[in-house]
Amino acid sequence: MRRRDILATIGSAAVWPMTGCSPNPLPRRLGVLLVYGESHPDVPVIVETLKDSLQKRGWIWGQNLIVDLRYGDGDGEKMRRQTGELLALKPDLLFAQGVVGATAVQQTNTKTPVVFIQVQDPVGGGIVASLARPGGNLTGFTNFDYTFVGKWLQLLKELSPGVTRARAIINPDYHARFSGYSTALARIGPALGIHAEATGVHDAAEIERAITTVAAQPQAGLIVLPDAVTGVYSRQIIDLAARYRLPAVFAYAAQVRMGGLAAYTTSVVQDVQQASGYIDRILRGAAVGDLPVQASERFLTMINLKTAAALGLTITPSLLAKADEVIE
Known part of the structure; x- marks a missing residue:
């Protein structure tokens, strides 16, 4: 319809x-x-x-x-x-x-x-x-409570084992949420060998600056946290990640179907x-x-194999076995 x-x-x-x-x-x-x-x-x-x-x-x-x-x-x-x-x-x-x-x-x-x-x-x-x-x-x-940061970082690490830095983007105006995710990133990241931080974004210009900055760092990845701003600007985020060959994990299924790499989602x-x-x-x-x-x-792991191939990533059989939906 x-x-x-x-x-x-x-x-x-x-x-x-x-x-x-x-x-x-x-x-x-x-x-x-x-x-x-x-x-x-x-x-x-x-x-x-x-x-x-x-x-x-x-x-x-x-x-x-x-x-x-x-x-x-x-x-x-x-x-x-x-x-x-x-x-x-x-x-x-x-x-x-x-x-x-x-x-x-x-x-x-x-x-x-x-x-x-x-x-x-x-x-x-x-x-x-x-x-x-x-x-x-x-x-x-x-x-998504703040413990889901561990799921997103773990998925990023399984997709791209060389990642040692991760930048998460979200609207910072809802202070309790921004603080909660920031604290979880700082707490959970080191156990996975990842230095993880959050950056606040409000619009297209701030999103481009944030992703360009991440892409300039070696062995970096992106976490796109659940938010109205990251949802509305999904197309731009997906295109920038592709342009800079940046592995990115998303919070919503629609973003993976649009060409994002992967998501752990509801x-x-x-x-x-x-x-x-x-x-x-x-x-x-x-x-x-x-x-x-x-x-x-209900929670789902989704992987876009076409995007993974474009980024030169090899998806392991064990990760594929965990995926609830694979886009080819």
Whole structure:
């Protein structure tokens, strides 16, 4: 199904009673705030999975559920404005993607229930009070805690055993997250024989400077941490890594399918399916603050063999055996 076909189904205001429920004269309303732009390859995956998962629970988009979509392009200020737009439509619930999306919603809204996905360290970032009892009006699903730094560095070392330096890039504005990843890099790297540090990036120019600097160092590699900025600028990051023949490990599957070397990642489809369960429960009356924040359940190793060949890397049989998806 084409992206336009998927999105064209959204926004009809027809009323359709839910099977097994008392007739309701008005449809419910869901606001969706995505951190990516509309052209990002994960957007149709998220939208279609959310639509299908909610339909299985009796919520039909454009019939008994009106859905309003916004695309943030990784811009926190834009997403705060978009949150205001969505709230003006008086939704029953908001669905927010990523740290940038969840933070934008939290800063703008204290009453409307929110379900988030792909948020790192929601307690340290002040998004919820605790994982078990989030309180407030936000709950959802977290994906990568700071221990995942070890997975990404280990994968980088297995892909390119000569690597002794690694630079990780991420938006530094979310201080708890940046500090958490920086501390983990400094702690875990030496055990793998890697001097690892984080660099903050906000835009295309800063990304180019960071990667150019890394590429000038011998035996260096790149870790692309999970973030709206690194997601929005995926194409540029992948192209720069190829230009400088720099081994790079990513946090999301779409980046490997776009030509990135490898990733240790979650299943975006499963993350959205989990979130749809919470959306359904809240629409049926559950208190958002009583629903615990949960972690992603499925993790995948992905390797792009075409990219590995272009970089002159030999993928060992043992690493191939661990891969859940290989792109040839």
